[in-house]
Amino acid sequence: MALEVPALARRAEAVVLVAIGVLAVLFWATLPARLPSAADDTAAAQAVAQEQQPGDALLLHPWWTERARLFLPEGVPVVGYLGSDRADLEQAPRIWVLSQPSLPYAGSSAFWDAFRPGRTLVGEERRFGTYRLSLHRNGRYRPTLFSSLEAFGAARAYVESSPGVKKLDCVRQGKGFECPGTPAHAWPVWRDVAAEPRRCLSLSPPGGTDRLVVEFPEGAPAADRLSLEVGVVWEWAVYPGLPTVRAGVEDGHGAPLAEVSVAAGHTGFTRALHPDLAPTGPLKIWLSCPRADSRETCVDVRAQGPAAGGGT
Amino acid sequence: MSGEALDRRVGWGLFAAAFLALLFTQQGVGFTRDESVYFSAAESYARWYQLLLRAPTTAVTEASIDGHWTENDEHPALMKTLFGWSELLFSRTLRVAPGPMGLRLPAFFVAALIPLLIYRLGRRLSGSGGRQAALFAAISFFCVPRQFFHGHLACFDIPVAAMWLLTVHAFVRAQETPRGWLWAGAAWGLAIATKHNALFMPFVLAPFSLYLAWKHTRGRPGADRFFQWYVGAHAGAALLMSLLVIFLGGGPNAQARFLLLSPHTAIILGGLGASGWCLWRLRKHSEEAFRALATLTAMELFGPLIFIGSWPHLWHHPVDNIAGYLAFHAQHSNYTWFYLGRLLREPPFPLEYVVVVTALTVPTSLLLPMVTGFASTAARALASVWGRARAWAPPASWVEVLVLTHAVTSIAIISHPDVPHFGGVKHWFPSMPFLAILAGRSADRAAGQLHAWLSRRRPALSRRAVAVGLFALLLLPGAWATARVHPYGTSSYSELAGGVPGAASLGMQRQFWSNNVTGVLEWINQNARPGERLYLHEVNGYSFRDYQRFGMLRADIVGVGGPQDATMAAYQYHQEFREHELDLWEAFGTTRPSYGLYVDETPQIVVYRRR
Numbered sequence: 001m002a003l004e005v006p007a008l009a010r011r012a013e014a015v016v017l018v019a020i021g022v023l024a025v026l027f028w029a030t031l032p033a034r035l036p037s038a039a040d041d042t043a044a045a046q047a048v049a050q051e052q053q054p055g056d057a058l059l060l061h062p063w064w065t066e067r068a069r070l071f072l073p074e075g076v077p078v079v080g081y082l083g084s085d086r087a088d089l090e091q092a093p094r095i096w097v098l099s100q101p102s103l104p105y106a107g108s109s110a111f112w113d114a115f116r117p118g119r120t121l122v123g124e125e126r127r128f129g130t131y132r133l134s135l136h137r138n139g140r141y142r143p144t145l146f147s148s149l150e151a152f153g154a155a156r157a158y159v160e161s162s163p164g165v166k167k168l169d170c171v172r173q174g175k176g177f178e179c180p181g182t183p184a185h186a187w188p189v190w191r192d193v194a195a196e197p198r199r200c201l202s203l204s205p206p207g208g209t210d211r212l213v214v215e216f217p218e219g220a221p222a223a224d225r226l227s228l229e230v231g232v233v234w235e236w237a238v239y240p241g242l243p244t245v246r247a248g249v250e251d252g253h254g255a256p257l258a259e260v261s262v263a264a265g266h267t268g269f270t271r272a273l274h275p276d277l278a279p280t281g282p283l284k285i286w287l288s289c290p291r292a293d294s295r296e297t298c299v300d301v302r303a304q305g306p307a308a309g310g311g312t
Numbered sequence: 313m314s315g316e317a318l319d320r321r322v323g324w325g326l327f328a329a330a331f332l333a334l335l336f337t338q339q340g341v342g343f344t345r346d347e348s349v350y351f352s353a354a355e356s357y358a359r360w361y362q363l364l365l366r367a368p369t370t371a372v373t374e375a376s377i378d379g380h381w382t383e384n385d386e387h388p389a390l391m392k393t394l395f396g397w398s399e400l401l402f403s404r405t406l407r408v409a410p411g412p413m414g415l416r417l418p419a420f421f422v423a424a425l426i427p428l429l430i431y432r433l434g435r436r437l438s439g440s441g442g443r444q445a446a447l448f449a450a451i452s453f454f455c456v457p458r459q460f461f462h463g464h465l466a467c468f469d470i471p472v473a474a475m476w477l478l479t480v481h482a483f484v485r486a487q488e489t490p491r492g493w494l495w496a497g498a499a500w501g502l503a504i505a506t507k508h509n510a511l512f513m514p515f516v517l518a519p520f521s522l523y524l525a526w527k528h529t530r531g532r533p534g535a536d537r538f539f540q541w542y543v544g545a546h547a548g549a550a551l552l553m554s555l556l557v558i559f560l561g562g563g564p565n566a567q568a569r570f571l572l573l574s575p576h577t578a579i580i581l582g583g584l585g586a587s588g589w590c591l592w593r594l595r596k597h598s599e600e601a602f603r604a605l606a607t608l609t610a611m612e613l614f615g616p617l618i619f620i621g622s623w624p625h626l627w628h629h630p631v632d633n634i635a636g637y638l639a640f641h642a643q644h645s646n647y648t649w650f651y652l653g654r655l656l657r658e659p660p661f662p663l664e665y666v667v668v669v670t671a672l673t674v675p676t677s678l679l680l681p682m683v684t685g686f687a688s689t690a691a692r693a694l695a696s697v698w699g700r701a702r703a704w705a706p707p708a709s710w711v712e713v714l715v716l717t718h719a720v721t722s723i724a725i726i727s728h729p730d731v732p733h734f735g736g737v738k739h740w741f742p743s744m745p746f747l748a749i750l751a752g753r754s755a756d757r758a759a760g761q762l763h764a765w766l767s768r769r770r771p772a773l774s775r776r777a778v779a780v781g782l783f784a785l786l787l788l789p790g791a792w793a794t795a796r797v798h799p800y801g802t803s804s805y806s807e808l809a810g811g812v813p814g815a816a817s818l819g820m821q822r823q824f825w826s827n828n829v830t831g832v833l834e835w836i837n838q839n840a841r842p843g844e845r846l847y848l849h850e851v852n853g854y855s856f857r858d859y860q861r862f863g864m865l866r867a868d869i870v871g872v873g874g875p876q877d878a879t880m881a882a883y884q885y886h887q888e889f890r891e892h893e894l895d896l897w898e899a900f901g902t903t904r905p906s907y908g909l910y911v912d913e914t915p916q917i918v919v920y921r922r923r
Contacts, residue, residue, distance in 0.1 A: 024789035104810025190894035
């Protein structure tokens with residue numbers, strides 16, 4: 001009896017080691033067959049190129065399979081970032097999904113659980129080697145009637161010492177604005193907000209109680225809703241102990257339409273919605289934070305039409 | 313051939329095989345962010361030694377030492393000195409080692425000592441029947457892709473693992489040979505002259521010295537008295553030193569307040585003198601107890617001598633410069649690390665981090681025998697102190713407990729949530745040879761069990777044949793993974809992680825760091841316009857220079873510091889650096905790469921051209 005425990009353990013050890021060895025060899029032997037070939041790349045790219053429509057987006061699954069950027073048609077924005085499975089992609093009426101479900105830990109069911117609500121499969125899923133390509137109508141799509149990014153060319157920027165009291169004009173330099181004597185600026189650029197790449201207005205506050213204002217003289221038309229999204233960019237979002245960033249949208253009469261506060265440590269976009277938007281007249285986006293440094297902010301304002309159906 | 317002669321041949325055969333494997337696979341291994349800094353420092357140190365030969369009185373002046381030795385003064389000089397001498401001899405003088413090979417040869421040499429030492433310590437551990445276990449352990453070390461990769465680098469992480477192992481091996485040998493204690497002291501001196509990790513070693517060797525001395529003096533009053541005096545001398549010196557530190561205000565910079573000619577030095581020298589006298593007297597009563605304690609005193613004596621002697625930077629202001637060195641590592645900055653889908657930026661880090669990363673990077677067919685080998689030996693060690701359990705299995709020897717202890721030491725230190733976590737797995741490499749030894753015992757035990765089963769059906773089947781088959785099965789996946797991922801070893805992940813693509817889905821760090829750029833240099837050389845302005849993201853200026861001087865990057869290409877000045881760029885995929893890729897999109901007016909290095913689909917290096 002005394003020697004039975006180690007003997008049993010020795011047998012179990014031998015069985016487990018042999019089993020792991022066999023499984024490990026099988027893993028490496030089968031891995032190449034789980035990866036796409038150059039021919040698969042070409043076939044998938046051709047299928048998208050032949051059927052693409054303006055406004056289409058292509059979503060990657062798993063999110064990190066960005067090699068697809070090399071060969072997919074340039075006209076279709078490729079979306080793949082940590083968390084993109086849940087992205088609404090509100091600007092895309094149709095979404096292509098280029099999936100590689102046979103990759104280890106691809107997490108296909110979790111992906112489809114996050115992706116499917118509000119989306120309708122168009123036609124059949126196609127297979128190109130290890131790729132699965134499918135086209136979906138995006139029920140979360142909302143037509144964009146006004147975009148702060150697209151309207152930025154006609155905008156002006158200035159610093160206010162308090163709401164409605166202009167302190168100084170910012171100067172257009174290149175594609176953005178610099179505000180002389182302050183760290184404040186406004187640029188249309190790609191920014192990383194909690195891993196999501198977003199082309200937005202990158203606004204930096206002047207500091208203190210002043211606020212940076214970007215004004216759009218044409219304003220936004222009547223819309224189903226106005227959306228304000230604000231996120232502190234990159235790792236500055238998680239820096240501890242920094243003051244809260246506040247941002248808002250006002251109409252031509254100075255009436256607030258939407259406002260958000262982003263506290264230190266908050267990652268990702270914070271969103272505020274204003275339903276049943278009436279024509280705004282001149283539209284103002286403002287940003288303020290007691291500290292100017294490390295509070296660079298990605299701001300995206302849109303006036304949107306109604307959701308195509310099933311949207312959030 | 314005697315068993316000892318055979319072991320010697322096997323050991324040196326392992327050394328030769330490892331050295332040649334590293335030598336013939338080094339081409340294409342890129343320069344990690346620190347390696348080119350060490351190249352530069354090594355060449356500076358070698359120039360100083362040339363000056364020392366030509367004009368010794370000039371060389372030893374403070375100005376000359378500062379001029380040559382200030383570069384990379386946060387790490388000891390031993391390995392960099394060897395890199396520099398090697399480059400001088402093999403690349404510049406004999407011209408037999410092209411490119412970075414001359415600088416890296418000492419790294420290959422020291423790395424190749426690991427299989428040799430694993431084999432020797434494994435043999436010592438397993439006794440007469442343990443040759444197969446030791447052989448498996450020795451081969452398995454470089455079947456771990458990340459260890460094989462780091463074995464190529466003119467850095468310190470594999471060398472300090474080798475020196476750590478050398479010290480433990482010498483410590484064991486010191487208990488058996490009359491002058492072994494001298495070698496143990498010298499080995500630790502080499503270890504601390506390699507990297508600061510080794511400063512922790514006395515804390516995990518001294519208990520074994522004391523235990524052995526206690527065991528050998530127990531019941532022998534004469535010997536026991538000098539053993540107690542030896543311990544008392546150390547305790548007294550430690551107490552006096554602690555009081556001095558307190559009187560000086562304490563705190564992390566207390567050492568900086570020491571002076572060379574001061575009570576501190578007197579305490580150290582007095583402690584050493586008293587220890588020496590106790591040992592001299594103890595040897596007359598017990599040779600075994602003397603050997604156990606003499607290793608400690610040899611480490612106390614030779615450690616600092618070799619450490620300071622090999623590092624001229626310390627010569628003129630030893631106290632200040634040692635204080636600066638220790639303070640640098642005590643207050644090391646944290647680098648961001650992508651771990652299970654989140655970016656770890658600062659302490660406290662997850663307690664399980666080191667164990668999880670080890671499990672996801674060591675080939676599973678090697679990890680499992682490490683776990684079973686560790687568990688079985690630990691169980692026997694625990695059972696040794698429980699009378700009833702001693703009937704189940706033979707008690708663990710002190711060497712087995714020593715191996716167990718050193719298998720967990722580095723892992724335990726780095727697991728502390730406040731210790732900076734960066735550099736992938738390299739900071740706990742000193743644990744890996746000991747885990748390999750324990751894995752060897754597990755694999756050998758499993759081979760014995762398999763043989764017992766199989767020989768019932770095929771009596772002619774030898775145990776050795778079964779062992780060869782099982783060992784091949786367990787080693788093959790690691791060797792396969794190593795070959796598949798080479799030379800991008802820092803991107804490697806185990807079968808448990810799902811390989812490189814599985815790890816990407818799990819949200820693990822893609823690479824660490826900078827060396828994978830070699831995967832796109834050939835494309836850049838072929839496609840860059842004359843005088844192209846190239847931004848190699850996260851490749852420092854030293855490495856850019858080295859890629860060009862070693863002929864890996866066209867000489868006419870101009871290195872620039874950022875996207876705004878560049879017409880071509882190679883971005884290194886790190887989750888924490890995504891903003892840098894977006895800067896490229898903005899500056900170059902495109903989100904579409906021109907080329908890239910994708911290891912099993914995972915983006916590693918992405919090349920963009922300005923529109």
